[in-house]
Amino acid sequence: MLLPRIDTAALVARRARLSKALEGAPALIAAGAPSPRNYRANPWPYRAASHFLYLAGAPIPGAFLLLEGDAATLFVETPDDDDELWHGPSASLADLAAAVGCAVRDASDLPRVLAGRRVATLPAIDAPTRERQSDLLGRPVRYGALAEDDAALADAMIALRLVHDEAAIRGLREAADGTAAAHLAGMRATRVGLREHAIRGAMESALLTRGMGTSYQSIVTVHGEVLHNHGYGHELREGDLLLADVGAETEGGWAGDVTRTWPVSGRFSETQRSMYELVLTANRAAIEKVAPGVRYRDVHLASCHVIARGLVDLGVLRGDPEELVADGVHALFFPHGVGHLIGLDVHDMEDLGDRAGYAPGRTRSSQFGLSYLRLDRDLAPGMAVTIEPGFYVVPAILRDPKLKAIARDRIDHATLERFADVRGIRVEDDVLVTATGAEVLTSAIPKTVRDVEHAVGGG
Amino acid sequence: MLLPRIDTAALVARRARLSKALEGAPALIAAGAPSPRNYRANPWPYRAASHFLYLAGAPIPGAFLLLEGDAATLFVETPDDDDELWHGPSASLADLAAAVGCAVRDASDLPRVLAGRRVATLPAIDAPTRERQSDLLGRPVRYGALAEDDAALADAMIALRLVHDEAAIRGLREAADGTAAAHLAGMRATRVGLREHAIRGAMESALLTRGMGTSYQSIVTVHGEVLHNHGYGHELREGDLLLADVGAETEGGWAGDVTRTWPVSGRFSETQRSMYELVLTANRAAIEKVAPGVRYRDVHLASCHVIARGLVDLGVLRGDPEELVADGVHALFFPHGVGHLIGLDVHDMEDLGDRAGYAPGRTRSSQFGLSYLRLDRDLAPGMAVTIEPGFYVVPAILRDPKLKAIARDRIDHATLERFADVRGIRVEDDVLVTATGAEVLTSAIPKTVRDVEHAVGGG
Numbered sequence: 001m002l003l004p005r006i007d008t009a010a011l012v013a014r015r016a017r018l019s020k021a022l023e024g025a026p027a028l029i030a031a032g033a034p035s036p037r038n039y040r041a042n043p044w045p046y047r048a049a050s051h052f053l054y055l056a057g058a059p060i061p062g063a064f065l066l067l068e069g070d071a072a073t074l075f076v077e078t079p080d081d082d083d084e085l086w087h088g089p090s091a092s093l094a095d096l097a098a099a100v101g102c103a104v105r106d107a108s109d110l111p112r113v114l115a116g117r118r119v120a121t122l123p124a125i126d127a128p129t130r131e132r133q134s135d136l137l138g139r140p141v142r143y144g145a146l147a148e149d150d151a152a153l154a155d156a157m158i159a160l161r162l163v164h165d166e167a168a169i170r171g172l173r174e175a176a177d178g179t180a181a182a183h184l185a186g187m188r189a190t191r192v193g194l195r196e197h198a199i200r201g202a203m204e205s206a207l208l209t210r211g212m213g214t215s216y217q218s219i220v221t222v223h224g225e226v227l228h229n230h231g232y233g234h235e236l237r238e239g240d241l242l243l244a245d246v247g248a249e250t251e252g253g254w255a256g257d258v259t260r261t262w263p264v265s266g267r268f269s270e271t272q273r274s275m276y277e278l279v280l281t282a283n284r285a286a287i288e289k290v291a292p293g294v295r296y297r298d299v300h301l302a303s304c305h306v307i308a309r310g311l312v313d314l315g316v317l318r319g320d321p322e323e324l325v326a327d328g329v330h331a332l333f334f335p336h337g338v339g340h341l342i343g344l345d346v347h348d349m350e351d352l353g354d355r356a357g358y359a360p361g362r363t364r365s366s367q368f369g370l371s372y373l374r375l376d377r378d379l380a381p382g383m384a385v386t387i388e389p390g391f392y393v394v395p396a397i398l399r400d401p402k403l404k405a406i407a408r409d410r411i412d413h414a415t416l417e418r419f420a421d422v423r424g425i426r427v428e429d430d431v432l433v434t435a436t437g438a439e440v441l442t443s444a445i446p447k448t449v450r451d452v453e454h455a456v457g458g459g
Numbered sequence: 460m461l462l463p464r465i466d467t468a469a470l471v472a473r474r475a476r477l478s479k480a481l482e483g484a485p486a487l488i489a490a491g492a493p494s495p496r497n498y499r500a501n502p503w504p505y506r507a508a509s510h511f512l513y514l515a516g517a518p519i520p521g522a523f524l525l526l527e528g529d530a531a532t533l534f535v536e537t538p539d540d541d542d543e544l545w546h547g548p549s550a551s552l553a554d555l556a557a558a559v560g561c562a563v564r565d566a567s568d569l570p571r572v573l574a575g576r577r578v579a580t581l582p583a584i585d586a587p588t589r590e591r592q593s594d595l596l597g598r599p600v601r602y603g604a605l606a607e608d609d610a611a612l613a614d615a616m617i618a619l620r621l622v623h624d625e626a627a628i629r630g631l632r633e634a635a636d637g638t639a640a641a642h643l644a645g646m647r648a649t650r651v652g653l654r655e656h657a658i659r660g661a662m663e664s665a666l667l668t669r670g671m672g673t674s675y676q677s678i679v680t681v682h683g684e685v686l687h688n689h690g691y692g693h694e695l696r697e698g699d700l701l702l703a704d705v706g707a708e709t710e711g712g713w714a715g716d717v718t719r720t721w722p723v724s725g726r727f728s729e730t731q732r733s734m735y736e737l738v739l740t741a742n743r744a745a746i747e748k749v750a751p752g753v754r755y756r757d758v759h760l761a762s763c764h765v766i767a768r769g770l771v772d773l774g775v776l777r778g779d780p781e782e783l784v785a786d787g788v789h790a791l792f793f794p795h796g797v798g799h800l801i802g803l804d805v806h807d808m809e810d811l812g813d814r815a816g817y818a819p820g821r822t823r824s825s826q827f828g829l830s831y832l833r834l835d836r837d838l839a840p841g842m843a844v845t846i847e848p849g850f851y852v853v854p855a856i857l858r859d860p861k862l863k864a865i866a867r868d869r870i871d872h873a874t875l876e877r878f879a880d881v882r883g884i885r886v887e888d889d890v891l892v893t894a895t896g897a898e899v900l901t902s903a904i905p906k907t908v909r910d911v912e913h914a915v916g917g918g
Contacts, residue, residue: 085856
């Protein structure tokens with residue numbers, strides 16, 4: 001491989017901070033192996049582990065980074081004899097060492113270097129690399145089950161990656177720019193009679209054209225009420241809302257994650273507009289709430305209160321908004337959390353489970369809705385989160401006996417019927433916590449009714 | 460999931476033929492699990508195993524198909540309670556049974572159904588599914604190492620999938636149509652000053668817009684001499700040739716695989732044109748050779764002879780073309796095989812290794828060039844193959860002492876210098892073996908100098 005742009009100074013500083021947090025204890029960070037699609041020689045695009053990208057800056061299949069005190073060593077696989085024929089000239093080991101700012105050795109040295117030592121690691125996402133980790137360290141390394149030896153490393157990585165440094169913030173801005181281009185392309189490409197596929201193609205093309213990929217499987221659907229809808233076969237009809245949840249992944253691995261919902265015709269109906277403005281208000285209220293020291297669950301609850309109050313005003317819910325939120329009735333229409341960490345992973349560090357998203361001592365609620373909240377930490381400057389409230393009419397929820405019991409008589413079904421042309425709306429931005437409040441990284445993407453209608457071409 | 464278009468009758472017929480070949484011995488075919496990117500909840504698009512798609516017609520994560528005599532049973536995982544919220548309504552088991560044309564049961568029944576029985580299987584590409592197969596069958600199931608019990612199943616599947624039935628041929632035609640749209644879009648999007656990214660974006664957008672994906676990682680590069688070049692960062696300059704190796708994957712999983720090489724400016728230089736026409740002649744000579752009963756290695760050699768003769772005519776090689784091919788000198792400029800099987804996999808059934816590509820008793824040559832030939836079977840009507848000769852000036856080859864020893868004094872380096880603006884050319888089509896010869900499935904894609912220049916907009 002040839003080297004991408006690498007900010008050597010940022011990598012050196014990150015490794016120094018991690019080593020300090022570990023008090024010099026050794027740590028082995030795996031890049032991971034390519035994932036095959038249908039046979040071994042046909043892999044998905046290579047995606048190195050985010051922990052590795054964060055500390056080594058380049059996606060190097062099969063590599064390991066060993067940190068011990070002030071020393072960092074990158075162990076890389078020697079290319080096969082015919083590697084240059086198939087994959088072209090590689091960066092020399094000297095160039096690699098200079099770019100990553102550390103020593104480089106052959107991966108075949110690793111067993112000797114690690115033999116008999118206690119070294120912490122983080123489980124790779126792919127099974128072959130976890131097997132390699134287990135062999136190298138002489139103990140089982142399992143995804144989703146951190147060994148005691150590894151917990152301190154996980155906590156140190158979390159502390160480091162939670163607060164984005166300048167290089168990271170540049171990466172997030174770059175991802176936000178690509179994501180903005182994709183959403184604008186999607187809005188502009190929208191026409192009655194096309195299929196969802198076509199809009200997805202326009203959006204992802206805008207990313208590919210910039211040398212970016214997607215940081216997760218795009219959702220581009222006129223059935224936004226299906227939260228993780230990965231089909232793209234529906235025709236766009238007059239009167240439909242199109243929900244697009246599409247985010248860039250930069251060459252360096254940084255993620256964008258944005259949802260916009262727009263009318264296929266270019267004009268919201270009255271009912272769509274009033275519900276869209278409610279979700280937009282919830283988005284803004286949550287962003288308004290973002291500031292250092294604020295507990296993220298309270299950001300979530302701020303958006304829930306707006307949704308509950310708005311649904312009462314629109315006549316869809318009955319009762320006191322405070323009580324509706326306390327009982328979780330709003331969650332029948334806004335069942336997911338208001339957002340999550342974002343960084344090198346779109347759900348940043350979710351490979352470490354709730355250890356990343358939940359502060360020590362905090363655990364997930366068992367209440368429907370709140371149980372899906374992925375983040376419950378106190379915010380600090382440099383953290384980045386998504387803010388993504390929504391409103392959905394989900395038949396599976398509305399007919400579920402347990403959930404109906406939560407609602408009791410507080411849903412006005414006749415009024416809800418009037419919103420039949422609103423199936424799912426979500427408005428999502430990526431937000432950086434600043435010293436005094438919040439900066440919306442994705443503010444270039446049309447969001448008001450007027451701006452959205454104008455971008456789609458109906459305004 | 461909702462069901463894609465399924466040709467039930469074709470599936471039933473395929474399963475009947477397989478069971479007959481197995482003389483009723485039971486076989487367990489795994490669909491496989493989604494592959495995670497960077498954490499478990501962020502998977503690559505789900506791609507079911509081709510053997511499963513071939514027999515069950517639909518990509519159902521985690522499913523197994525059990526064949527025993529005339530009976531076929533599909534074992535599927537019961538959705539979680541909240542599955543409908545996140546993924547929408549699923550096809551009912553009754554609908555699924557009707558579409559796939561077999562019984563459907565819950566996957567949790569499998570251990571009981573299989574307990575203590577000898578059942579053949581084919582190793583899944585993903586490690587978690589192979590672990591499941593090992594558990595279910597009480598024996599290790601390893602990728603790339605078929606157990607004796609499984610070899611007969613592999614051979615029966617190979618015999619079945621080698622000869623495409625009508626439904627398969629429809630799938631291949633659909634893939635060829637998508638692939639044609641991608642290449643036309645790529646040619647039309649080409650402009651001096653853009654980056655390779657932009658052309659890749661235009662090509663893949665044409666696929667996404669049709670509800671298709673790519674069947675392998677696209678190669679779109681002005682450095683075609685790097686055979687598996689997956690970077691897209693170079694600027695397109697006046698005088699560059701752009702090599703694009705991009706193939707569609709249809710919703711049903713069928714693959715296209717086409718390479719075209721075109722001048723960025725819209726006009727081939729004299730040297731580019733003469734070398735392009737040579738590669739085109741080799742492509743045509745190989746296609747001409749395709750017919751039932753012909754050994755595929757002879758198709759490969761037919762293209763090698765054209766390349767060798769042409770390079771002698773152009774003054775790049777010295778000597779007798781027959782002797783140059785016998786010694787493998789042509790392979791210094793055309794180092795790979797002329798093609799491979801194509802079907803549900805772009806290298807069809809490569810998960811089974813050379814067992815699929817090589818007829819019993821035939822093995823890979825050790826000669827440079829020929830050693831990369833992926834297919835050496837006698838052709839039969841219904842087989843589909845790629846035909847993809849090329850010419851490349853690969854520095855790593857030309858300076859390799861072992862390979863220089865093959866060339867001796869038979870390369871005229873001064874003449875080769877004159878072709879400095881030709882770094883890599885490949886012309887690849889997908890070809891169906893018919894009763895009397897061959898049908899080029901990808902004939903809609905510009906291929907002559909004139910058609911290519913016209914499509915790029917310089918002609």
